[in-house]
Amino acid sequence: MENNLHIPTVAELLANGESPALLFWVGCAGSFDERAKRITRDICKILHHVGIKFAILGTEESCTGDPAKRAGNEFVFQMQAMMNIQVLDGYEIKKIVTACPHCFNTLKNEYPSLGGHYEVIHHTQLIQSLIDEGKLKPSDGNEFKGKKITYHDPCYLGRANEVYEAPRKVLEALDADLVELKRCRSNGLCCGAGGAQMFKEPESGKKDINVERIEDVIESNANIVAAACPFCMTMLRDGVKVKEKEQEIQVLDIAEITVRANKL
Amino acid sequence: MISQLLFAIVLIAALLLFYKNASKIYQNIRLGKSVNRFDNPSLRMKTMLLVAFGQKKMFKRPIPALLHLFVYVGFIIINIEMIEIVVDGLFGTHRVLSFFGGIYDFLIASFEILAFTVLISCLIFLIRRNILKLKRLNQAELNNWPKTDANYILIAEILLMSAFLFMNAADLKLQSLPAEHYTPAGSFPISQYLVTLLPETISSLILIERFSWWFHIVGVLAFMNYLPISKHLHILLAFPNTYFSNLDPKGKFENMESVTAEVKAMLDPSLPPPSGEVSRFGVKDVQDLTWKNLLDAYTCTECGRCTAACPANITGKLLSPRKIMMDTRDRLEEVGKNIDKNKTYIDDGKSLIDSFIRREEIWACTSCNACVEQCPVNINPLEIIMGLRQYAIMEESQAPSSINNMLGNLENNGAPWKYAQADRANWTQN
Numbered sequence: 230m231e232n233n234l235h236i237p238t239v240a241e242l243l244a245n246g247e248s249p250a251l252l253f254w255v256g257c258a259g260s261f262d263e264r265a266k267r268i269t270r271d272i273c274k275i276l277h278h279v280g281i282k283f284a285i286l287g288t289e290e291s292c293t294g295d296p297a298k299r300a301g302n303e304f305v306f307q308m309q310a311m312m313n314i315q316v317l318d319g320y321e322i323k324k325i326v327t328a329c330p331h332c333f334n335t336l337k338n339e340y341p342s343l344g345g346h347y348e349v350i351h352h353t354q355l356i357q358s359l360i361d362e363g364k365l366k367p368s369d370g371n372e373f374k375g376k377k378i379t380y381h382d383p384c385y386l387g388r389a390n391e392v393y394e395a396p397r398k399v400l401e402a403l404d405a406d407l408v409e410l411k412r413c414r415s416n417g418l419c420c421g422a423g424g425a426q427m428f429k430e431p432e433s434g435k436k437d438i439n440v441e442r443i444e445d446v447i448e449s450n451a452n453i454v455a456a457a458c459p460f461c462m463t464m465l466r467d468g469v470k471v472k473e474k475e476q477e478i479q480v481l482d483i484a485e486i487t488v489r490a491n492k493l
Numbered sequence: 494m495i496s497q498l499l500f501a502i503v504l505i506a507a508l509l510l511f512y513k514n515a516s517k518i519y520q521n522i523r524l525g526k527s528v529n530r531f532d533n534p535s536l537r538m539k540t541m542l543l544v545a546f547g548q549k550k551m552f553k554r555p556i557p558a559l560l561h562l563f564v565y566v567g568f569i570i571i572n573i574e575m576i577e578i579v580v581d582g583l584f585g586t587h588r589v590l591s592f593f594g595g596i597y598d599f600l601i602a603s604f605e606i607l608a609f610t611v612l613i614s615c616l617i618f619l620i621r622r623n624i625l626k627l628k629r630l631n632q633a634e635l636n637n638w639p640k641t642d643a644n645y646i647l648i649a650e651i652l653l654m655s656a657f658l659f660m661n662a663a664d665l666k667l668q669s670l671p672a673e674h675y676t677p678a679g680s681f682p683i684s685q686y687l688v689t690l691l692p693e694t695i696s697s698l699i700l701i702e703r704f705s706w707w708f709h710i711v712g713v714l715a716f717m718n719y720l721p722i723s724k725h726l727h728i729l730l731a732f733p734n735t736y737f738s739n740l741d742p743k744g745k746f747e748n749m750e751s752v753t754a755e756v757k758a759m760l761d762p763s764l765p766p767p768s769g770e771v772s773r774f775g776v777k778d779v780q781d782l783t784w785k786n787l788l789d790a791y792t793c794t795e796c797g798r799c800t801a802a803c804p805a806n807i808t809g810k811l812l813s814p815r816k817i818m819m820d821t822r823d824r825l826e827e828v829g830k831n832i833d834k835n836k837t838y839i840d841d842g843k844s845l846i847d848s849f850i851r852r853e854e855i856w857a858c859t860s861c862n863a864c865v866e867q868c869p870v871n872i873n874p875l876e877i878i879m880g881l882r883q884y885a886i887m888e889e890s891q892a893p894s895s896i897n898n899m900l901g902n903l904e905n906n907g908a909p910w911k912y913a914q915a916d917r918a919n920w921t922q923n
Binding site for chain 2: 235236238255257259260261266269270285287288290291292294296297298299300301302303304305307308309311312315334338339342343384385388389390391415416417418419421422423424425426427428429430431432433434435436437438440441442
């Protein structure tokens, strides 16, 4: 990324008497995972490019509590949620974009009954609306033109919240050769990371779920599989490695594809 | 006259028995905890009409959907004929509704065609189960009784439809002879082909007609009373179960109010600590589930669409969402009998967790909602799995050690990994 692109925190803006139009909720993966950090920076590039006045919470952000809730620890979840709501409400945050479907789902669906009411969107929805508004336009000779691209539905974006179209619309703008996986949309197969599985070894079975999923991708003959979740990203990339398909199949987030297609 | 009296006795006995068993099931469902599923009646009605009445979700798999549609439409439409059968039985009349004339002929003809499609569909279903051995209809949790149950249902439907068609065939032949009492009525597009198989004498024909009539009606009444001990209860419960569906996004899991009060008190010491002990966090046994979870369990017809879509099951893990529902029903039946016997529930040393559902099953779930999405009658196995996890973690502190590490990290540094919160924005620097 442009080395000197400055990412303001809400606290910083406030010190200057300003407030952000949009809070970018980075998430734990986006903050700490090396691969996901690249996606985080790309989302910032997009926001910066279109001139949205955004900010992050920086060190005041904390896990939404999603993995605790799916693991069954309601105490840890609600503790995280209440502390986050205190921070968000303290800054009078109204609108949030997330880079992770799990953060998206938790903030959107599970915070309201604990007192946290925000308009929450996922970054694929934001990118789609920017394309619709004409603020983003893939360049004519973009590197994805004619490439075979497929999309893996993250469970917490797709089935959990029925966001199926936004990421697909973003890909449709590329003029690429789009193919669907045999299990897609509401019938999509999980990458294997949800429900706190990301943080534990799988139970014994005959195969890992991400390998089962990458077989769908191989079957589709796609060169690029688009992801929209940092955990799916990890799982799909591991699957590609297990199958030794690193030369044939690239896993890219919708935000990364957008940045490259728009040459940002 | 004797046969009319006999019929009245059989009918009343069957209805009373059904009422008794149905109220037992109702009482068992009432053992569940409360949950509000009475809001938004118009959306609920719409969901029921689409999903149960309209069979919307069945069509994710078109071939079984079509076969099932034949049986379903057959079941609903042929039940109209039951009105006439009951009236004829009670008053000794012959085809009492035949005064409708052309409409009556049309109805009888459509019953016949439907009976035939039901019969063929059930035959194909038997072949799929027992000869083609479809994976989802032959998985481990179906061994023994569940498989037998499924075959009984299909064979019973084939026998009932055969009796219905043979009754019509004998009736038609008697009408054409002609024979006293058997006045011409109805149109018989299917059973006309059975006529040649029948004997010529009036007495034998009457015997066949009466036998088929009795076999059909007693069979239907017996089938009705078989429902409460069978997986086939879905033909009735699919309707309330879809009406009481979860209307929220599938990703939204309910927040536990009892925890909210405690967390609020912890964060703000000026608030008084919550009064009253919480009896239990999460789900240990069926009484900890909501009544909707229990209704789900009785509604499940063990089709296995959930399990066939479950990523854990597909990759060979022990978890099967269908088994979660079957275990819940089995345990609920057991608890219900316990209460019947002892007036109140006496601890039998068993529970849904461990005695029925193993830890390995609940920890294999990715909470992906594929099972919930696939269920043609909106059953939610995921809620039960999550409730069991809550019990394991919050009441027993029993979780895989890596999960405990993750939770420890969350509490200490606000991330599931061991990174300092102070480093959270380091990505902005490089």
